[in-house]
Amino acid sequence: MATLALTGTSVAGAGSASADTPHCPSGYFCAFEHVNFTGTGYMAAGSDASWPEYINRKDSSWANAGITGPGIPAWVKVYPLNFQLGASTICLSPGREVSHLSYANDGGRSHGWYHGC
Numbered sequence: 001m002a003t004l005a006l007t008g009t010s011v012a013g014a015g016s017a018s019a020d021t022p023h024c025p026s027g028y029f030c031a032f033e034h035v036n037f038t039g040t041g042y043m044a045a046g047s048d049a050s051w052p053e054y055i056n057r058k059d060s061s062w063a064n065a066g067i068t069g070p071g072i073p074a075w076v077k078v079y080p081l082n083f084q085l086g087a088s089t090i091c092l093s094p095g096r097e098v099s100h101l102s103y104a105n106d107g108g109r110s111h112g113w114y115h116g117c
């Protein structure tokens with residue numbers, strides 16, 4: 001009996017591409033409480049104007065597994081204030097992971113998806 005194996009990869013539109021990063025599933029931005037993608041993890045497919053308490057100003061490593069394609073905002077910027085305000089602490093291109101960054105450490109409160117850094 002033939003069965004179709006579903007890998008969990010979402011079906012995206014023509015011309016788009018998505019890829020898991022080692023620490024984040026396809027289509028998501030992920031942030032972690034500690035460096036090297038450890039501690040409590042946070043993940044979001046969309047933007048978030050106010051991070052939950054468990055990651056708010058606790059982010060110490062980041063991964064962007066956003067979907068790329070024409071017209072799709074695939075870059076993630078993290079901000080030190082709610083509602084994507086202030087100068088972004090870190091900007092991740094699609095597919096990029098950052099295991100630590102002293103400037104951005106424990107500095108995020110919100111993030112959004114954009115067409116570039």
Ligand SMILES: [Ca+2]
Pocket residue numbers: 032033034035057058059060105106
């Ligand atoms: Ca931290």
